[in-house]
Amino acid sequence: MMGAKISAIVIFDIDGVIRDVSGSYRRAIADTVEAFTEGAYRPSQDDIDRLKSEGCWNNDWHASQELVYRYFEQCGQARGDRPLDYDALVAFFQSRYRGTDPNTMNGYICQEPLLVSNGYFDRLTDAGMSWGFFSGAMRAEAAYILEGALKLKQPVVVAMEDAPSKPDPTGLFDAIARIEERHNCHNNAPVIYVGDTVADLYTVGKAQQERPQRTWVGVGVLPPHVHHNLERQAAYSENLKNAGAAIVLDNVEQLTPEVIGEIVD
Structure with missing residues (x-):
């Protein structure tokens, strides 16, 4: 037919x-990068835009990880010297974006x-x-x-x-x-x-x-x-x-x- x-x-x-998502996904990126650089660096919207403009950072977990790595590279440390626990990074990101309640959304997504x-x-x-x-x-x-x-x-x-x-x-x-x-x-x-x-x-x-x-x-x-x-x-x-x-x-x-x-x- x-x-x-x-x-x-x-x-x-x-x-x-x-x-x-400027106050949700992007806020979660900034929170995550700040946490995993031990409070030393919180990316601005412009910083995130510059990364996204490269065209290969659609995944915000990967984008967060990359911003952390680049911060430490600017401090003179190689990526291999600063191993990141990717699962922990994702869990932290999600705790901000989706929230902390496993049964319902209560994070930034609600806003x-x-x-x-x-x-x-x-x-x-x-x-x-x-x-x-x-x-x-x-x-x-x-x-x-x-x-x-x-x-x-x-x-x-x-x-x-x-x-x-x-x-x-x-x-x-x-x-x-x-x-x-x-x-x-x-x-x-x-x-x-x-x-x-x-x-x-x-x-x-x-x-x-x-x-x-x-x-x-x-x-x-x-x-x-x-x-x-x-x-x-x-x-x-x-x-x-x-x-x-x-x-x-x-x-x-x-x-x-x-x-x-x-x-x-």
Whole structure:
């Protein structure tokens, strides 16, 4: 049986696009680095941005570890001289982000402002577009925001446990396949991936290289922590464009069905 034709597939990153993580994930990074440098160094938002702009630190546990290592290298110590207990680092990070209660979330995740409304996804659906999520967040953390706060019903989500870290496009391909299977649609619709980091845009570029028969469009979104400073906005936007963003938006809801129609033509 032939399914309905989809005009476009839109896949969203979650952190910095769907929810503001400047006071949660990023705060947990800073807490973790400060703890594992024995209080000597707490990275700023700019420090984290500089690391993320390298395009290979999508996993915040790895990013935290790397910032710790780089601090000690700046102090003249080789990485081998400062072995880190990675499991302990992850546990500390999670105690800040998810919290200390094993049965419920009670950490920084509870304080994340939403950056999008439930109705936005209805508008995409009404315009004949399908959508889903590919994120480096863990499944439970993605569900907390998508199904809990946004009240989305069984959205297609590829999370940390499901695929290699970005910029590997495996998770993006998986999200698309799940959407096409759910809608019984295989018309090779153009794909838009919406993200706020260089790694997100590199993911689109790698997808294009591996599957050039399809139209791939990267859309950048400026995360909230850069909005208060025009110079930072301009620099952050330029980094996203240099990484492959077709357009850079202030907020994801600016990516309307009309704008999507224009950029996939």
